[in-house]
Amino acid sequence: MKYLGLIWSNLKRHKLRTALTISSIFVAFLLFGFLFAFKEAFNSGVRMADADRLIVRHRVSLIQTLPVSYGPRIISIPGVASVTHMTWFGGIYQDPKNMFASFPVEQGSFFDLYPELTLPAAERAHWSKTRSGAIIGRSLAEKFSWKTGDIIPLTSPIYGEPSNQAAWDLEICGIFDTTKKGGDTSALYFRYDYFDEARPRGKGEVGWFTVRVANASEADAVAAKIDETFANSPYETKAEPEGAFAAGFAQQIGDIGKILIAVLSAVFFTILLVAGNTMNQSVSERTGEIGVLKAMGFTGPLVLVLVLVESCLIALTGGLGGLGSAWGMLTLKNPIASVLPVFYVPESALLLGSVLALALGLISGALPAWHALRIRTADALRRNG
Amino acid sequence: MSTTGPDLVRINHVTKTFHRGAEDIHVLSSLDLTVAKGEFLALMGPSGSGKSTLLNLIGGLDRPTEGSVEIGGERIDRLSERDLAAWRARHIGFVFQFYNLMPVLNAERNVELPLLLTNLSKRQRREHAENALKVVGLSHRLKHYPRTLSGGEQQRVGIARAIATDPTLLLCDEPTGDLDRKSGDEILTLLQTLNREQGKTIIMVTHDPHASARATRTVHLDKGQLAANAPTD
Ligand SMILES: Nc1ncnc2c1ncn2[C@@H]1O[C@H](COP(=O)(O)OP(=O)(O)OP(=O)(O)O)[C@@H](O)[C@H]1O
Numbered sequence: 140m141k142y143l144g145l146i147w148s149n150l151k152r153h154k155l156r157t158a159l160t161i162s163s164i165f166v167a168f169l170l171f172g173f174l175f176a177f178k179e180a181f182n183s184g185v186r187m188a189d190a191d192r193l194i195v196r197h198r199v200s201l202i203q204t205l206p207v208s209y210g211p212r213i214i215s216i217p218g219v220a221s222v223t224h225m226t227w228f229g230g231i232y233q234d235p236k237n238m239f240a241s242f243p244v245e246q247g248s249f250f251d252l253y254p255e256l257t258l259p260a261a262e263r264a265h266w267s268k269t270r271s272g273a274i275i276g277r278s279l280a281e282k283f284s285w286k287t288g289d290i291i292p293l294t295s296p297i298y299g300e301p302s303n304q305a306a307w308d309l310e311i312c313g314i315f316d317t318t319k320k321g322g323d324t325s326a327l328y329f330r331y332d333y334f335d336e337a338r339p340r341g342k343g344e345v346g347w348f349t350v351r352v353a354n355a356s357e358a359d360a361v362a363a364k365i366d367e368t369f370a371n372s373p374y375e376t377k378a379e380p381e382g383a384f385a386a387g388f389a390q391q392i393g394d395i396g397k398i399l400i401a402v403l404s405a406v407f408f409t410i411l412l413v414a415g416n417t418m419n420q421s422v423s424e425r426t427g428e429i430g431v432l433k434a435m436g437f438t439g440p441l442v443l444v445l446v447l448v449e450s451c452l453i454a455l456t457g458g459l460g461g462l463g464s465a466w467g468m469l470t471l472k473n474p475i476a477s478v479l480p481v482f483y484v485p486e487s488a489l490l491l492g493s494v495l496a497l498a499l500g501l502i503s504g505a506l507p508a509w510h511a512l513r514i515r516t517a518d519a520l521r522r523n524g
Numbered sequence: 525m526s527t528t529g530p531d532l533v534r535i536n537h538v539t540k541t542f543h544r545g546a547e548d549i550h551v552l553s554s555l556d557l558t559v560a561k562g563e564f565l566a567l568m569g570p571s572g573s574g575k576s577t578l579l580n581l582i583g584g585l586d587r588p589t590e591g592s593v594e595i596g597g598e599r600i601d602r603l604s605e606r607d608l609a610a611w612r613a614r615h616i617g618f619v620f621q622f623y624n625l626m627p628v629l630n631a632e633r634n635v636e637l638p639l640l641l642t643n644l645s646k647r648q649r650r651e652h653a654e655n656a657l658k659v660v661g662l663s664h665r666l667k668h669y670p671r672t673l674s675g676g677e678q679q680r681v682g683i684a685r686a687i688a689t690d691p692t693l694l695l696c697d698e699p700t701g702d703l704d705r706k707s708g709d710e711i712l713t714l715l716q717t718l719n720r721e722q723g724k725t726i727i728m729v730t731h732d733p734h735a736s737a738r739a740t741r742t743v744h745l746d747k748g749q750l751a752a753n754a755p756t757d
């Protein structure tokens with residue numbers, strides 16, 4: 140296109156200003172990417188939740204335990220299809236900063252409740268034959284470069300170590316993946332039977348039960364039935380849909396997250412307004428030049444296109460650059476995997492960001508250009524004089 | 525002396541009224557003017573008398589409130605915006621008092637601008653631009669940016685830009701208004717040469733009797749009307 144030279148020259152008019160504008164748009168959309176990664180991180184637990192899964196925990200708080208004997212009693216309640224249990228183990232590998240999600244689970248029913256976790260049949264069989272065996276998620280395996288057959292020594296500040304042993308020596312029997320997009324594979328699961336026998340304290344106690352109801356529409360009724368069953372016992376329960384449970388779990392970091400999101404949003408829009416204003420100004424300054432172009436015979440639509448191509452080039456260079464960088468940084472390596480295992484820029488945010496960048500270019504270019512075009516050529520020239 | 529041909533510009537009973545708020549500003553009232561092909565017409569008159577307004581009507585930058593503007597047999601007051609833009613690109617070259625060059629483009633690229641609207645190839649455009657700059661005596665300044673040129677040189681680039689497309693009519697609004705006497709004289713000589721040797725029809729607005737002396741004819745605008753030989757300026 141023969142007008143590219145003209146557009147290019149205009150971009151170079153104030154090189155510093157153009158560079159600063161592109162940079163600030165870049166930063167804005169980098170923030171935008173992180174913003175949506177945070178939102179995704181905080182919502183993922185809730186979104187990953189199944190409508191037909193309930194979590195049954197101690198009524199007072201999550202860290203209080205329930206007797207394992209509740210399992211058979213729960214399954215006998217009408218409307219309950221299956222049940223399993225989990226316990227927060229708090230396993231540490233070598234150094235306290237290497238704490239990761241680890242749970243003793245009931246091997247027999249675990250995969251019934253979590254069919255989204257996939258493990259090769261051979262590895263699953265191996266696990267069932269290995270008492271001190273564990274399975275780990277793909278991202279955890281990658282983080283520590285662990286592979287099947289490795290023995291990893293874990294310590295637990297909550298339950299202590301098996302007698303006569305310095306650590307829980309767990310043998311990795313398999314590495315699981317998840318069929319859910321954005322699903323979490325940063326956890327380790329090992330066998331409850333081994334755990335309960337070897338732990339020095341808290342025998343017979345579990346963290347919570349996961350229950351699948353036969354009919355998702357009856358979930359609330361079944362939850363109420365479960366709580367009723369254990370009312371007035373020393374261990375009263377609180378049963379709730381998995382989504383609510385995950386939301387509560389995220390609450391602790393969620394409040395910090397909300398502040399973070401609010402600040403990022405404010406910064407994003409501020410930068411956008413400033414950049415938009417600068418672009419707007421740089422076109423307004425050229426009202427006289429636009430008048431000259433029109434006097435020469437450039438039509439209004441042609442001038443509009445020239446201005447829009449210029450402003451969209453600026454906005455898209457900065458915007459796509461920023462989005463791409465945010466995406467690349469988080470895709471290559473999640474810098475805070477231990478805090479937020481799910482931390483990536485969702486595709487919907489990339490799309491929304493691109494649309495926003497384009498809109499920024501169109502609006503900040505079109506408003507002043509349209510204004511300049513509405514001014515009669517004679518008046519635009521008069522202004523210039 | 526240049527030879528003049530048939531009428532190129534025919535302005536009949538043109539009235540131009542501006543509205544500013546509730547106020548009507550009658551600038552031109554039932555004005556008639558004909559300009560023959562090959563003429564170099566000087567348009568004089570006190571400030572605010574409507575010289576620029578009249579020039580803009582002839583150049584198709586504005587439309588009359590009443591009356592007709594016919595150029596080369598075409599009623600340009602009846603053209604659509606789009607056709608008018610195309611018509612300007614083909615027939616009109618503007619020269620402004622303050623040059624109005626693009627600061628981001630060098631001399632050659634400034635002159636090339638109106639050529640972008642033609643079907644010429646890139647090489648042809650460069651040739652035309654270089655030629656035009658040669659005509660105005662700036663072959664040695666092709667790559668210079670406006671800010672590195674003197675006022676007189678900038679106005680020469682402005683003239684080169686106006687003649688690059690070989691327009692039918694050259695419209696100059698106080699082309700020497702911002703120049704010292706010497707540079708102004710050079711510009712006037714240049715316009716005169718374009719008129720005499722290339723047969724360009726030129727209409728030039730000016731305040732300066734020195735400038736109008738170079739024209740083949742002078743008309744005076746006052747109180748919305750033209751007078752062929754005004755008393756004193
Ligand atoms: N768009 C407009 N709206 C309102 N009034 C206008 C407009 N354009 C011109 N005028 C008025 O019309 C009158 C003539 O203006 P014009 O610019 O044609 O004068 P001029 O003869 O060129 O003056 P100068 O010698 O100062 O350039 C002035 O009073 C001016 O204020």
Ligand SMILES: [Mg+2]
Binds near residue numbers: 575
């Ligand atoms: Mg004027």
